[in-house]
Amino acid sequence: MSEEILINVTPRETRVALVENGMLQEVQVERASRRGYVGNIYKGKVSRVMPGMQAAFVEVGLERAAFLHASDIVRLPAPLIGDNGDAAPAPTPPIGELVRDGQEIVVQVVKDPIGTKGARLTTHLSIPSRHLVLLPYSKVLGVSVRIEDEAERARLKETLVELLGETRFGYIVRTNAEGESREALAEDVDYLGRLWTAVQRDIETAKVGRCIYEDLNLPLRALRDLMRPSIEKVRVDSRETYERASRFAQQFMPELAERVEHYPGERPIFDLNGVEDEIQKALRKEVPLKSGGYLIVDQTEAMTTIDVNTGAFLGSRNLEETVFRTNLEAAQAAARQLRLRNLGGIIIIDFIDMTDAEHQRQVLRQLQKSMARDPAKATVYDMSPLGLVEMTRKRTTESLERQLCEPCPACSGRGSLKTAETVTYEIFREITRAVRQFEAKQLLVLAAPKVVNRILEEDSAAVAELEEFIGKTIRFQAEEHYSQEQYDVVVL
Template identity: 50%
Template sequence: MQQDILINWSPQETRVAVVEHGAVQELHIERTLERGLVGNVYLGKVSRVLPGMQSAFIDIGLERAAFLHVADVWHRQDNGEPPAFARKNGEPPVPIEKQVFEGQSLMVQVIKDPIGTKGARLSTQISVAGRLLVFLPQDDHVGVSQKIPGAERDALRARLQALVGDKASGGGGGFILRTNAEESTDAELAEDIAYLRKTWARIKEASLRLPATSLLHQDLDLLQRVLRDLVGEGTQAIRIDSLEQFQRLRAFGQEFMPAAAAKLQHYKGERPIFDLYSIDEEVAKALGRRVDLKSGGYLIVDQTEALTTIDVNTGGYVGARNFDDTIFKTNLEAAQAIARQLRLRNLGGIIIVDFIDMVREDHQHAVLSEFRKQLARDRVKTMAGGFSQLGLVEMTRKRTRESLAHMLCEPCEACQGSGQVKTARSVCYDILREILREARQFNPREFRVVAAPQVVELFLDEESQHLAGLSDFIGKPISLQAEGGMVQDQYDIVLL
């Protein structure tokens, strides 16, 4: 799949769009003041151990304590057995209270950014990513990416094992060959091995020198990760609109990733780079609930704390010969659109897709097959089940950072994130009840209602009779004051 990568850089924010056939497929944003933590290595301090949850809270110097689960605790066995977090023959791992204790200093790595009210998730197994390899310094395993065909994997593993060597020869450590290293030479691999071992030596040295809660190692910034993680064989060009960052990125790429650096271009056009493919418009659409399909159908995307639901509707599409074909074609188009929206919005966790009900099993199989095919293009790990008894497709997508909506938006002050506010009439009736309640407790000269203009307008028009009736009943005048800064369901009752 041919793609272009566009980079819009400013001192406060870096935005990267991956475009295929003129359509935005992925959007990555990194803000200088809100840079992600995944990959960072810290010298943490155990602040609390929770045996009941088999987890611990670790202070790594952030606002919220980070979270370490027993499944993420690396513990090498002296008898050559697998690490404690790897269950063997159904046996439970070693309890966390026997592995860590309060006040202990512990080297940890962030594997999930803080999301919402949850702190960062940690692991004690450290991995350092390079251009071609991932280094696992606490391990001795040498592996090859699952995406590389099986026939080539054994040969690549043997090559890598020879380059890594063993502890006796001053080598050792675990390495995983990344997908983009399939065609690399021994010299390139040896260079990456040396770079990763040098990085690990710096991390170890810092852990002995710095106090607890210190940052020992920071992962590459978004610009550098573009070359390391996003560039592939199908990438035609990487265009960046900042000359200074272009030069910095080219220097970094020529040293570590010459093939990727060769695709770098400095964009000099007068139009903003994101205007080339209307990317800002796509971002605005990705923040909305409704996604229109070309056929006339549409999706409704609702994101909550627990899960994300996606509902497919035929809308105005009536183009097929019969109703079954209309539903089938809408669902096929939706399968492609949903996979793209997951990438674009960076939705993670549990996702429930409600395709339009299909009677024919061959239609169900075809839609599910197309959906899984589109999900396979995702860089992030996904798992999708079949149709449930209720006709729903349940899936998961690994969540490592905030979704696009959570990064760019915040809950509405008026509705507190519910997406709804009370009608003006409901607010009027709330005010009438509140005045009656206040009149029973206090004896002011007058009640003054301060409310949004649309509420005051309703009191002066359709609800004037009810307001006058209440005034007669309590024997006090009620005056109205419109306040333009108030939202519809806000009001104040002033006792004069």
């Protein structure tokens, strides 16, 4: 498999694209005015304890107070931890026993502010490096579940135990560590140890609202999290960012450092492999399939729905075979779209109904297989009798659409507008209401050209009847800058 990372840098915005076999799989955006907060560690102050919610609001210097649930607060002695870092179920004490109003507390952001919600916090601090994650308030030694080879898991854990000796900190071995040498892990242990010492020093002296630790910027974060032996090239179109990335790679991944290149081409880097076009397509609802079918992706506050349609695909055998082939392709396309658009939370995929149980199992397996390549944690549930598949995907940042777009001012994000006919009848009702409330010699209606044209052409007889009914003259004036639903009735 051919993989490539493209990094596009402008003064106010940085974008990273992961391309597999010439097809865009993932895009990340970071703007100077709105950098993400996930991973940042702050000294905060509890502003309000909410016993009914088992949570507290914490001021950490962000626009809105952040949310800290009782289950995300470190308790000593800590609950038992399993081999993969999963805590054994334990009753959570009342929030009032864990924190109090006005208390200073060190917290880490695990989810960015999304919509009207503040950031989500935890006191279970974690600091990642290339191959490891340091858990300073835990004693767990775990290995990523994505490393499936049992012999390799055992080797990595034994190596880590040797390196740590009497160290009391917890560590998680990341997927990137698979096949890495003892020396590579030793470098990460040393780096994280020095970094945590510096963080502890800042915790002692920092004032409330100050950021104690900030995660790497997007280009370096992309190298840390996405760089692996299968990545053939990392192309960076900024000389300054390239030099920084090259130094970072030399320090933390010297065996891959030569794959980081400066891209001096005149053609914009995101025009390679049609990345720019793919980003624009990812902002549309409809996703065409090669077979002629298509997906409709609809993101709402509560969940994301994906509807599968056969479209123009007729197949060569029978209806069941056509539906099966379309659903198989849709399963792959849906998994790619979820990652590309960074959609999370509850997701429902409405596959076309299949009567063959084996076809249903194969489509579900295809979806699970396609989702396995996604770095975000996802859970896929069985297909319902209606052909619906419920799934969840972990979300820590806003979706691509929410980052790049805003609600349409004409429809306020509804995705539809009232017809000119509907607005016409609203105007007629408003005229009747205005005449009853105010003394008037005549009335002036300001509305969008399409609405005014309809009134003067198709509803001219209705206007004449209305003028006779109210005993007043009505004038209509088209306003180019009015949206289709906007109008004003002025009493003269």
